[in-house]
Structures are given as C-alpha cells and as structure tokens.
Amino acid sequence: xxxxxxVEVVRLGLESHVVGAAIESVEVLHPRPVRRDHxxxxxxxxxxxxxxxxxARRRGKYFWLALDNGDALLGHLGMSGQMLVQPVGAPxxxxxxxRFTLGGDGFAGRELRFADQRMFGGxxxxxxxxxxxxxxAHIARDPLDPEFxxxxxxxxxxxxxxGIKRQLLDQTLVSGVGxxxxxxALWRAQIHGERRGDRLSTAQVRELLGHxxxxxxxALGQGGTSFDALYVNVNGQSGYFDRSLHAYGREDEPCxxxxxxxxxxxxxxxxxxxxxxCQPAPRRTTRHTTRRTGPVRRVQSGAAPD
Numbered sequence: 001x002x003x004x005x006x007v008e009v010v011r012l013g014l015e016s017h018v019v020g021a022a023i024e025s026v027e028v029l030h031p032r033p034v035r036r037d038h039x040x041x042x043x044x045x046x047x048x049x050x051x052x053x054x055x056a057r058r059r060g061k062y063f064w065l066a067l068d069n070g071d072a073l074l075g076h077l078g079m080s081g082q083m084l085v086q087p088v089g090a091p092x093x094x095x096x097x098x099r100f101t102l103g104g105d106g107f108a109g110r111e112l113r114f115a116d117q118r119m120f121g122g123x124x125x126x127x128x129x130x131x132x133x134x135x136x137a138h139i140a141r142d143p144l145d146p147e148f149x150x151x152x153x154x155x156x157x158x159x160x161x162x163g164i165k166r167q168l169l170d171q172t173l174v175s176g177v178g179x180x181x182x183x184x185a186l187w188r189a190q191i192h193g194e195r196r197g198d199r200l201s202t203a204q205v206r207e208l209l210g211h212x213x214x215x216x217x218x219a220l221g222q223g224g225t226s227f228d229a230l231y232v233n234v235n236g237q238s239g240y241f242d243r244s245l246h247a248y249g250r251e252d253e254p255c256x257x258x259x260x261x262x263x264x265x266x267x268x269x270x271x272x273x274x275x276x277x278c279q280p281a282p283r284r285t286t287r288h289t290t291r292r293t294g295p296v297r298r299v300q301s302g303a304a305p306d
Contacts, residue, residue, distance in 0.1 A: 004061060004142055004176030005219040010083050011063045014056040014112075017085045018065065021107035022052045027099040033081075033116055034098065037124035047125040048073060052104070055130070060139045060175025064129065072129035074136070075114070078121030084113045098123060142176035143213045144220075154205045157197040164200060164208070165193030165272060177212055180248045181219070183273050185212040187247035192279040193272050199282070218244065247273045 026045035028034055037044045048067075055066040063083075064072040075083070084093065088101065093115040100112040114123060126133035141148045153174060157167055167173055168182040177185070186193050188211040191204065200208075222244070246256045251264040255275040264271050 003178035003181055003216075004144065005181075005216050007058055007061050007063055007077065007176075008144070008220055010077070011056050011058045013085070014063070014065065014083060017110075018102065018107075018112055019053050019056055020104065021102040021110070021112075022104040023048050023050065023100050024103040025049055025101040027101075028097075029099065030097045030119070032097070032119045033114060033122045034124060036122050039125065044123070044125060047071065048100070057132075059132065059136050060142050060171055061178070062133075062136050062139065064126065064133055066130035070128050070130045072126045072133050073123060074126045074129060074133045075123045076121050078116060078118065080118040081114065081116040081121030084115060086111050086113055139171050140173055140175045143174060143209060144176070144216060148174075150206070150209060153209060154202055157205050158200060158202065160197040162197060163194040164191060164197055165267065167197055168212070169268070176216070179267075179270050179272075180245070181212060181216050183247040184215045184245060186279065187274060188215065190278045192274060192281050193267065195282050247275070249273065 026048050028041040028045055031041050034041055034044045039047060051071070052068040053065045053073075054068050057064050057066060057072075062074060062076050064074040066072050075081070077083075080095075082093075088109050088111055090111075093113060095115045095117040096113055097116050097119070098114040100114075102108075102110045102112060114121075124135070126135055129135070156173055157164070160167060165182050165186060168177045168185070169179070182193070185208055189204065189208040191200070191208060197205075247262065250262045250273055252261050254260065255262055255278060258275065258277050260275055260277040262273055263276050264273050266272075
C-alpha cells in the first residue's frame, strides 16, 4: 500500500498540475470508488462540476483537493489507486474509474483520472472539508508535518505496553508510517518491532522518530518506494527508493550492518523484516503461580483462625 512519501509525491503533482483548474465535468465509470459518498455517483459528479481547485493537501495517507466553495475532494489510493493527469483524447487507462475534465487558463485540454485496479481506494466529496475533512479529523499528524508534537508522541508511546511497530502503524498516534518505513526506521534504530513502548527510553523513542523522518524524507526525494508498477505519481512515473532499503523485502540477505541473514516474520497480516543480531527480540517473561496444596479453610470476617 502506498505510504506517506508516495502520497506526498502525488499531492505535489496535483499541486503543480491541477490547483487552479476548474472541474468542467465528472464521469464516474465505476460506482465502487465513490461508494463512501452518500450522494451516489450522480450526486458525487454534480457536487464537483463547476468547482475550482484551490489547494492540494494531505493528512497521513489521505489527500484532498480543496474547492472554492469550502468543500473538498477527499481521496485514498488504497493498494493500487492512481491519480493521473492526461491530455484529453489520450487512450483510457485499463482500470480508469473516474474522469475529471479540467478547464480554465492553462488547464484546457487536460484531464485528471482516477485509476484503480484492485478498487480498495476511493473518492468522496467532504462538505466543508477544505481545511481538514471531518472524515479524517481523527487521524494524527505525520512526522513530516511542521506541527507534529514530538514530545506528545514520546509520552504516548512510553505509556503503552503494545509493541513499538504496532504503535508506529497506529494512525491515531502517528500517521503516514506504513509497514515499509516502520521496518526501515526500526532497523536504523536497532530496535525490534515487538519491544514494548513502556520498555523504551525517551532517547530511544526520539531516535526512532528521527529515523522515521530521515527515511521518509529520503524516499520522498526519490519519488517514493516502488515494489509495484502501480505506485506512480501523476505523470505515471514510479519511485525507486527500494534500491536504498536496508530491511524491508530483504529476507535471507545479509544485514548491511553486521552481515547476519535478515529474517521475515508474519505481522498483522503483513511481514516484518529485521536483523536478529542488531535487533534482538525482547525476552518473554513467564508468570509463575504458586499452587496451594491441602484443604483451604474459609475464615469468617472478624474471626481468628485456630
């Protein structure tokens, strides 16, 4: 699934090629991508036709186009969604689902297309959502957001007993850090993903957050990570940060730090990759219970035993 850098690359493309355009018409070619819009396909198209795009914004893995009437076109790429800018008359993409014909100065003859092979992604019109759609208001800021609260993040992590990787993937705690970049940050910090948050020091959590920022910033500079040809920007170009990964997808390959073969384990219907030497698994604690032998006598309140 596209993560924060991939979605930010798409947002930047929309900002460059779509902001300022008028939406002259909308054609919904398949209803599933707009299934979360209560208006249905016809209402979705009607709510957008005639509107002008004034900004392209993002929160975590969601992006939205702010409109001139205060509403927003909110989107999520799911596993295979693409927002593509194409000239009018270009051959339709095989998995084209929604077509937006653009107009206005400098935008005539241009279309914005939403294509999605697996159709886990989607679009909807958020009423009054230009600044922040209510549908995603519960999602936390991401580490690249200038207003991200580092101190608050550290405090919350260290109060929780859940494993640190599970916390990194909790979008109500920190958004945009997906499976790939969580593994990369943990490898760089030399922390196993199952280490409990309350067993980590303040310095360890801060260092891990710093590594998450570093790896995502590097991926953003290279167009995101591309393990799937479907992960593309608005011009149809794939990222290539996968060449720089140290952990994700490297099962049985030597660790870039110590040479030990990397391992893969199942994690939340996904996979986690780590070095068993650089990132030792936490010790399991066993609870010991004392078994009472012989009869147990009940003592009445206020009475002394024999």
